[in-house]
Amino acid sequence: MKQEDLGPQLYLRASHRDPWIAMTPRDVYPAGAGLQRSAFTIQRSEPDNDEESWPIVSTVNADGPACAVDESGDGACSRTWNQAQVGYSELIYGPEQFALVGPTLCQDELAIQWRSVDFWEKYFISLERRNVRSLENRLANIFMNLVPHAGVYSPFAWGDVMAFNGQSLSKCSTNGAVIPPNQVYIGDIGAPTTETYGELTQEVLDLTAVTLIEEGQTDPDSQGWITMGGAGPIFPLLIGMEMSARLLLNNSEFRADVRSAWESLADANPLLKRRGASQVIKNWRHLVTAKPPRWDFVTEGTDGDPIGPAHLYTEPNSGLVYGASTDAINTPYGATPGCWVRRPVFVNEPAVAPLQKGFRPEINPDWQAAEYEGAIAMSPWVFTEEILRPINAVSNMKWQAQNYMGEWNFVTGNDAFIGIDSCEIPSGGDPLHTKGRHFAQYKHAAKPVFPQYGRLIIFKRCVPAITIASCS
Numbered sequence: 001m002k003q004e005d006l007g008p009q010l011y012l013r014a015s016h017r018d019p020w021i022a023m024t025p026r027d028v029y030p031a032g033a034g035l036q037r038s039a040f041t042i043q044r045s046e047p048d049n050d051e052e053s054w055p056i057v058s059t060v061n062a063d064g065p066a067c068a069v070d071e072s073g074d075g076a077c078s079r080t081w082n083q084a085q086v087g088y089s090e091l092i093y094g095p096e097q098f099a100l101v102g103p104t105l106c107q108d109e110l111a112i113q114w115r116s117v118d119f120w121e122k123y124f125i126s127l128e129r130r131n132v133r134s135l136e137n138r139l140a141n142i143f144m145n146l147v148p149h150a151g152v153y154s155p156f157a158w159g160d161v162m163a164f165n166g167q168s169l170s171k172c173s174t175n176g177a178v179i180p181p182n183q184v185y186i187g188d189i190g191a192p193t194t195e196t197y198g199e200l201t202q203e204v205l206d207l208t209a210v211t212l213i214e215e216g217q218t219d220p221d222s223q224g225w226i227t228m229g230g231a232g233p234i235f236p237l238l239i240g241m242e243m244s245a246r247l248l249l250n251n252s253e254f255r256a257d258v259r260s261a262w263e264s265l266a267d268a269n270p271l272l273k274r275r276g277a278s279q280v281i282k283n284w285r286h287l288v289t290a291k292p293p294r295w296d297f298v299t300e301g302t303d304g305d306p307i308g309p310a311h312l313y314t315e316p317n318s319g320l321v322y323g324a325s326t327d328a329i330n331t332p333y334g335a336t337p338g339c340w341v342r343r344p345v346f347v348n349e350p351a352v353a354p355l356q357k358g359f360r361p362e363i364n365p366d367w368q369a370a371e372y373e374g375a376i377a378m379s380p381w382v383f384t385e386e387i388l389r390p391i392n393a394v395s396n397m398k399w400q401a402q403n404y405m406g407e408w409n410f411v412t413g414n415d416a417f418i419g420i421d422s423c424e425i426p427s428g429g430d431p432l433h434t435k436g437r438h439f440a441q442y443k444h445a446a447k448p449v450f451p452q453y454g455r456l457i458i459f460k461r462c463v464p465a466i467t468i469a470s471c472s
Contacts, residue, residue, distance in 0.1 A: 015129045016290040018238070020139040023225060023378060029095055029386035029445045036094040039448045043087045044216070055080050091448040095388055098134065100406075101420060102127055102438035103358070124408075124438075131406050131440055142446045143382055144184045144293065144374070147454035151189040152204055153196040158211065158455070159188040183320070184293070186340050189458055192297050192372065200243055200375055200459040202250065202281065208377060208455055209235065209283035217379060217453045225380050229280065237284040238376040240292035242461070247281060287378070291345045294370035295458070298322065299338035307338050317344045317364055343367040370461070377455035388443040404443035412436035 029037075057076050110116045148158040209232075218233055220226050227234045239247075279286040301311030313322045322339040346361040390402040403409075412433035 015133070017132070018136050018140065018289055018291070019236075019287060019378075020136045020143070021132065023223075023236075023380050024139050025380055025384045027384050027386045027447070029388045031389060031391065034094075036092055037445070037447070039091045039093060041089045041091075041448075041450070043089060045084055045086050047082075048085075052082055053080055091451075093445055093447055095386075095443055095445040097404075098138065098442040100131060100134065100438075100440045102408075104416075104435055104437050107434040107436075127408065127438060131408065135406060135442065138442075139385065140293070140376075141184050143378075143454060144186075144376065144456050146382055146446075146448055146451040147377075147456055148452060149186050149189050149456045149458065150208075151192060152198050152200055152457065152459040153192070156204060156207060184342060186295065186374075186456070186458060191338055192460070197372070197460040199462040200239075200247065200457060202247060204457065204459075205237070205247075205284055206282065208457065209233075212377065212453065212455070215450075215452045217381070217450075221380055223380065225378065227285075229283075231282050234280060234283055234285050236287050236378040238287045238289055238292070238378055240373055240375070241288050241290060242463075243292075243373065243375065243459075244279070244286045244288050246462075246464075247286075248279070293374040293376075294343045294367050294461075295340045295372045295374070296343060296366070296370050297338055297372065298341045313339065313341065315341055315343075317347045317366060318342075340372075343370045372458055373461050375457045375459065377457070379450075379453040381450045382454040383449055383451070384447045386445045386447050388445070402441075404441060406440050406442050408438045408440045410436055410438055 055078070059076055105120065110120070113119070150156060150158045212235060213233060217226070217235070220228055220233070225236055279288075298313050299307055300313070301307045302314050303311055305311040307313055307322070314320070315322065320342075322341055343366045344364050345367050347364040348359040349362050350359060388404045390404055392399050392401045412435065413430045416435065416437045416439075417430075
């Protein structure tokens with residue numbers, strides 16, 4: 001009898017998409033600009049006193065002595081000059097790169113393996129999603145590093161604009177060395193405690209909207225990310241499913257706002273419509289994400305002792321090492337030593353023979369159980385992604401055309417294996433080019449524009465108790 005029947009259908013697991021790629025403006029990094037550029041912002045010129053000096057106009061005193069004049073000395077021709085101040089801010093940024101490589105493929109096996117053509121076509125779709133995910137995550141991390149942060153506790157206050165490239169920041173670190181700029185640093189909001197931290201509320205979002213409007217973000221953008229409503233500007237808020245639902249259920253008036261969202265905002269960004277982001281509460285349009293950023297505040301090292309220079313903590317999924325710095329500048333927690341530890345969303349489960357090969361990403365249990373979550377006030381004005389433009393020919397010299405936008409290239413032969421970590425040249429080489437793998441690369445720079453137009457709010461996740469319905 002037939003021992004096993006292989007079903008005719010191959011299925012693809014779904015992946016969630018976030019709007020970072022669509023929202024981020026793009027430009028070109030100038031050729032020959034070197035490793036660092038400066039982004040300058042001309043600051044506003046405003047009086048620092050709402051009640052400035054406005055002298056009353058008077059004439060020369062003709063009734064007194066010949067040299068007697070009014071208090072200013074020149075009568076109506078006198079002037080009291082008030083200084084108008086101007087200024088600028090400078091943020092340094094530079095190019096960065098990222099490379100991806102796929103698994104080894106063997107051409108000779110395609111004619112032998114079951115439904116190999118269909119399998120590898122679907123594999124390439126998954127590979128492209130993996131590519132997009134890496135870019136989405138990087139753009140999100142750049143955004144979160146640049147914008148001011150705040151924790152939901154009293155008093156609610158914002159930190160300074162952060163510079164992630166070219167400037168040293170105080171961070172939790174390994175033996176005093178700062179965490180590299182590819183990690184999101186939120187240590188500026190201090191150490192949380194159960195008594196002071198709370199979940200996200202509409203009042204916090206109202207205060208945030210007021211702050212953004214005070215900073216000058218009051219005009220709708222041409223792509224429809226920021227629109228105008230009855231309460232003024234409506235900003236996109238990237239928020240997790242759980243927290244969005246809790247904000248909606250906390251007040252019956254908010255539910256009325258949601259029901260009328262389509263009627264009042266019929267001309268909203270079509271991209272946001274496709275995402276179903278019609279839920280508007282006051283100044284915020286909820287862009288619901290299935291994978292919001294989450295953190296834990298860890299106070300114990302991997303060995304269980306209080307965290308410190310000698311007792312570091314290793315995040316089990318990502319392998320990142322966290323620890324308190326020996327430098328006083330890098331110890332923002334005072335008497336509460338510890339570190340904010342980012343919990344990755346996915347963990348790659350290894351193969352389990354014989355019914356599975358390779359890896360299958362699953363939701364990270366540490367991410368699901370994390371105590372703190374982030375909501376992001378988004379804006380396309382925070383930074384611009386500048387793509388490096390490759391130079392493929394100079395004079396009579398020509399190279400193979402390169403692409404720095406993450407386009408996959410399939411490389412065969414020994415070139416697919418030489419110099420790649422953990423990979424060796426096939427035995428006897430590959431003279432017939434029957435083996436190959438996919439390669440992709442990014443080279444871009446993030447140019448800060450108005451970092452103060454975005455915000456990152458860290459709040460405590462309050463998981464409600466489940467109400468049990470008894471059988472009647």
